[in-house]
Structure formats: structure tokens, C-alpha cells
Amino acid sequence: MSNEASEAGRPPAVHVAPDVDTVAAELAAAFIDAARSVVAERPFFVVLPGGKSPMPFFDCLVSNHRDRLPWNRVRFAWSDERWVPAADQDSNFGLARRRLLEPLGLDVRQVACPVATDLETPEVAAVEYERQLRQHWAVAEGRPDWVLLGIGGDGHTASLFPRRRVASDAWVLAVEDSPKPPPRRVTMTWTAFRRSRQLHIVATGTAKASAAREARAAALDLARFPLHGARQCEGEVHWWLDQAAAAEGDGRG
Ligand code: 6PG
Numbered sequence: 001m002s003n004e005a006s007e008a009g010r011p012p013a014v015h016v017a018p019d020v021d022t023v024a025a026e027l028a029a030a031f032i033d034a035a036r037s038v039v040a041e042r043p044f045f046v047v048l049p050g051g052k053s054p055m056p057f058f059d060c061l062v063s064n065h066r067d068r069l070p071w072n073r074v075r076f077a078w079s080d081e082r083w084v085p086a087a088d089q090d091s092n093f094g095l096a097r098r099r100l101l102e103p104l105g106l107d108v109r110q111v112a113c114p115v116a117t118d119l120e121t122p123e124v125a126a127v128e129y130e131r132q133l134r135q136h137w138a139v140a141e142g143r144p145d146w147v148l149l150g151i152g153g154d155g156h157t158a159s160l161f162p163r164r165r166v167a168s169d170a171w172v173l174a175v176e177d178s179p180k181p182p183p184r185r186v187t188m189t190w191t192a193f194r195r196s197r198q199l200h201i202v203a204t205g206t207a208k209a210s211a212a213r214e215a216r217a218a219a220l221d222l223a224r225f226p227l228h229g230a231r232q233c234e235g236e237v238h239w240w241l242d243q244a245a246a247a248e249g250d251g252r253g
Contacts, residue, residue, distance in 0.1 A: 155214060203239070
């Protein structure tokens with residue numbers, strides 16, 4: 001079994017496109033296909049990443065797929081959140097609200113389940129977020145349908161960083177020492193991500209090439225490579241790379 005295969009023995013699907021815009025277009029088409037197969041029966045539960053990587057995907061959904069889905073049947077949660085107000089420019093929820101939810105004309109109160117960063121502490125918000133996710137996802141056997149994760153050049157994903165606390169039985173954790181500012185965050189864990197029916201990881205640009213390669217090919221080491229958690233995924237795993245991020249390294253890692 002290759003290093004990349006999940007516990008179920010299913011290797012990830014690796015999609016390589018020439019450029020960022022083509023990655024976004026193909027990822028958006030896959031999202032719409034997955035959502036359309038569900039929304040007739042129940043809401044479609046999505047987990048969005050933070051950072052800049054999902055922006056071309058958001059823009060493609062708004063410009064090319066506005067009429068392809070009953071969008072009010074989609075429910076959005078976030079893989080992680082910075083400990084800032086929702087109106088702050090660094091808020092992952094705020095970014096998705098500005099670039100996806102509002103341009104689609106959605107009632108954010110109906111479709112979005114953001115982390116409550118106005119609570120007392122990240123610890124309190126983490127416990128509350130897990131309670132909300134368990135409540136929201138109950139109609140889907142407690143599993144999200146479609147999770148999208150980004151990757152940092154150091155191999156982190158969500159707010160799970162190398163050689164930091166990554167493994168936990170909790171679905172959501174507080175983070176106080178993020179190497180990527182701001183230091184205080186709330187993050188879902190692999191205990192939640194692994195439950196997804198489809199897990200998608202997007203990596204574009206040369207800065208992500210080494211981390212994307214290690215995440216797929218290195219021997220299992222969750223502490224060193226947080227994305228190795230994808231190998232625990234109960235559902236399908238898909239990598240979405242442009243040529244730059246898919247480039248094979250010179251072997252020096
Ligand atoms: C965050 C994200 C983080 C992000 C990666 C990639 O809160 O910053 O959750 O995990 O996905 O750092 O960031 P970019 O997409 O901006 O390169």
C-alpha cells in the first residue's frame with residue numbers, strides 16, 4: 001500500500017491542472033456535482049478553509065455556478081478561525097462572507113455556522129463550536145459532506161501546525177501558539193475532518209510544492225505532517241494542484 005493510501009486503503013485522487021484558474025474551475029465543478037446529488041434530500045454540509053487559496057474557487061462559484069444550485073440548501077462551517085471579530089479583515093468567515101455568501105445573495109444567518117469569536121476565550125468557543133457542529137450535522141449522520149482544506153508551506157492545514165498539538169478526540173480545539181499570525185485560533189481536528197464524505201485539499205504555487213509532496217508521499221508522521229491526517233479519512237480524498245505545486249522536488253525536501 002502506498003504511503004498515500006487512507007486507512008480504508010483508498011489512495012487519494014490527484015488532480016493536476018495547468019494553472020490556478022483551471023484548478024478553481026475544476027474544483028468548483030466537482031463541488032456543484034457533489035452538492036446537486038444531495039440537496040434534493042437534505043442540506044449539503046460544507047467546511048471551508050481560511051487563507052487566500054479558496055478565493056479563486058469562491059469567485060468561480062459566484063461567476064459560473066450561481067444558478068446551478070439551490071444555494072440556500074448549503075450549510076457552511078469553517079475548518080478554523082482566527083481569534084478576531086467577524087468584521088476583521090483577517091476573519092476567515094468574514095472573507096467567505098464578502099467573497100462568496102453575500103455575492104450569492106445568501107442569508108448568512110441561515111446558511112453559515114461561524115466560530116463565535118465574540119465569546120470569552122478560544123477554549124469556550126471551541127467547545128461551543130463542537131456542540132453546534134454535532135447539532136447541525138446530526139441530519140447527515142454527524143458527518144460533513146464536503147471539506148476543503150488549504151496547506152501552508154510548512155505543511156500545516158487549518159490551524160494544525162507541525163510539532164504542535166494535532167491529535168485530539170475533540171472535534172474542535174483552541175490554539176494559543178499558532179506560528180502563523182494571529183497566535184490565537186480555533187480549529188477543527190482530524191477527528192472531525194476524517195468524518196467527511198469527501199475531503200479536498202487545494203495547493204497552488206511553488207511555495208506549496210514541497211509540503212504537498214511530503215503530505216502525500218512521506219511515511220506517516222502526523223506530528224511532522226498534519227496533512228497525514230487525510231490518510232485517516234473515511235471518505236474520498238482529492239488533491240487539487242496546479243503544475244507549480246505538483247512539480248517533483250530535487251529530493252532535498
Ligand atoms: C488560516 C488557514 C490556513 C491556510 C493556509 C494556507 O487560517 O490561515 O486556515 O490553514 O489554509 O495557511 O493559506 P493560503 O491559502 O493563504 O496560502
